[in-house]
Amino acid sequence: MRLNKKLLVFYSIITFCLVFIYFIQRKPINEILYEKTKIPSTIYIGVVSCSGRSAETLTLLKSALIFREDKVKLHFIIITESSTLDVFEEKLSDWREILPKQFNFTVLPTQFPEKNEKVWRTLFKPCAAQRLFLPTILKDIDSLLYMDTDTLFLYPPSEIWSAFSTFNASQLAGLVEEHEDRNVGWYNRFARHPFYGAMGLNSGVMLMNLTRMREFEWEKKIFPIYDSYKNKIIFGDQDLINIFFYYFPDKVKILSCVYNYRPDYCMYSPVCNVSQGIRILHGNRGYFHQNKQPLFKQIFDTIQTVDLRNDSGEFVVKTLNAVLSDIPVTQSRCGKISDKILLSINSFYNKSF
Numbered sequence: 001m002r003l004n005k006k007l008l009v010f011y012s013i014i015t016f017c018l019v020f021i022y023f024i025q026r027k028p029i030n031e032i033l034y035e036k037t038k039i040p041s042t043i044y045i046g047v048v049s050c051s052g053r054s055a056e057t058l059t060l061l062k063s064a065l066i067f068r069e070d071k072v073k074l075h076f077i078i079i080t081e082s083s084t085l086d087v088f089e090e091k092l093s094d095w096r097e098i099l100p101k102q103f104n105f106t107v108l109p110t111q112f113p114e115k116n117e118k119v120w121r122t123l124f125k126p127c128a129a130q131r132l133f134l135p136t137i138l139k140d141i142d143s144l145l146y147m148d149t150d151t152l153f154l155y156p157p158s159e160i161w162s163a164f165s166t167f168n169a170s171q172l173a174g175l176v177e178e179h180e181d182r183n184v185g186w187y188n189r190f191a192r193h194p195f196y197g198a199m200g201l202n203s204g205v206m207l208m209n210l211t212r213m214r215e216f217e218w219e220k221k222i223f224p225i226y227d228s229y230k231n232k233i234i235f236g237d238q239d240l241i242n243i244f245f246y247y248f249p250d251k252v253k254i255l256s257c258v259y260n261y262r263p264d265y266c267m268y269s270p271v272c273n274v275s276q277g278i279r280i281l282h283g284n285r286g287y288f289h290q291n292k293q294p295l296f297k298q299i300f301d302t303i304q305t306v307d308l309r310n311d312s313g314e315f316v317v318k319t320l321n322a323v324l325s326d327i328p329v330t331q332s333r334c335g336k337i338s339d340k341i342l343l344s345i346n347s348f349y350n351k352s353f
Contacts, residue, residue: 043161046077046134046144046208050110050127053149054084056288058091059304063153065099066306066316067348072158074103077138079130082109098309111137113219124236131206132222132237135213142211147280148204150288151260152303154344155279160259163207167253172216174207174253175241176260180271184264192232193239194246201245201252203238204282205260216251218244263287263296266334274337277344293334298323299341317349 045064049057061076068074078088085107092105110127112120123129130137131146138144143164145157163174178200179185187200195201225243233239245252257265257272262282265272287293288300302323306316323329324338 041071042073042075043157044075044077044141044144045157046079046131046138046146047149048110048127048130049078049080049084049088049149051081051125054080054087055304057149058088059300060147060149060151060153061092062095062306062308063303064157065095065103065308066303066313067153067156068102069156069158070102072156073101074157076103076105077108077141077144078105079108079110079127079137081127085109095308108137124238129237129240131203132240133219134208135210135218138210139214142209144208144210146206146208148282148284150283150286151204152281152283152288152299153279154281154299154341155277155348159279160205160207160255163253163255163259164209167209170250171253172209172212172218172251173245174255175201175203175245176205176255176257178202179264180257181269184268184271187242191234191239191242193229193243195239195242196245196249196252197254200242201238202260202262202282203241204262204284205255205280206241207253207255221248263293263334266337267293268333270337274340277347278337278341279344281341291328293332294326294328295324295332295334295338295341298326298329314349317345320345 045061047057047060057078057080061078064074064076076092078092080088088105088107092107096103096105110121110130112130112133120129120132121127134144134146145161167174177197178187180199182188182199185199187195188198191200221244222240225240225247229239229243233243258274258277258279260280260282261272261274261278262284281296281299283289283296283300287296289297291297299320302316302319321342324335324342329335330338
């Protein structure tokens with residue numbers, strides 16, 4: 001009997017607390033209990049664009065808008081050279097008139113540490129190392145989805161963004177491994193410096209918890225890494241990121257390869273499990289602009305020519321279905337995964353139209 005009374009008191013206290021929260025917050029109980037799991041109202045997508053990459057960058061941003069979700073607002077952060085600041089301001093302002101409630105944007109000039117500024121600006125590719133300093137530049141932003149200019153969304157950005165909620169207490173970034181097969185991996189065969197795991201990381205798509213990176217003093221740790229390995233790195237900032245996570249492996253969350261799908265995954269032999277579709281396509285090494293694997297170029301060209309004012313989402317999806325069924329695409333090595341790309345696209349189509 002005493003036990004029953006204790007349980008009654010316990011449940012009474014819990015009920016009182018929930019009712020109290022309800023009246024204080026003016027929110028439904030289920031909204032309070034599950035508030036942390038709901039999709040955020042704004043997703044921040046960052047990109048660094050230099051050296052003639054403005055058209056490629058705008059195609060990336062357009063893909064995010066094509067596969068957007070109505071309940072989620074996107075905020076693009078573009079860091080670029082002074083000569084192209086106006087290019088992005090004008091084009092994105094035009095798009096915002098078409099989609100006023102769907103996105104916002106911020107365009108910033110490149111910013112590098114005063115010490116060794118010239119070195120950082122030209123490390124690997126122009127401005128590529130800028131991402132290393134985003135925690136300081138974007139000091140008022142908690143989290144960011146960083147994208148290379150040569151990437152495209154084939155599914156709503158909210159899906160990869162939701163991976164932030166799976167980070168454990170120590171993880172401050174999420175990346176995809178550089179490869180899935182030791183026989184063709186670059187880092188495990190050629191790198192002259194430490195790297196994460198068995199085959200390294202690719203930094204083309206990177207979830208960044210900027211708050212945690214600032215707390216862990218990310219940049220202060222990057223500087224000595226560069227000083228120690230500057231004569232051994234080949235891929236600039238990506239190599240430095242790999243070295244960082246070699247020393248701090250508990251700080252990274254490994255994401256599925258479908259969030260950074262590159263030609264290497266299909267041009268030799270299929271090594272990425274794409275049974276559920278491909279979410280983000282990465283046309284690195286210029287594959288969006290050449291016909292070596294026409295699947296990549298066809299998708300890029302289709303998205304680039306979309307008119308956000310006049311082309312409906314349904315039209316876009318139907319066009320992509322058509323171009324990915326062309327014989328030059330289907331008969332190429334990477335064309336064999338056309339159906340998996342269409343799986344993602346058609347899944348979005350079925351939910352949206």
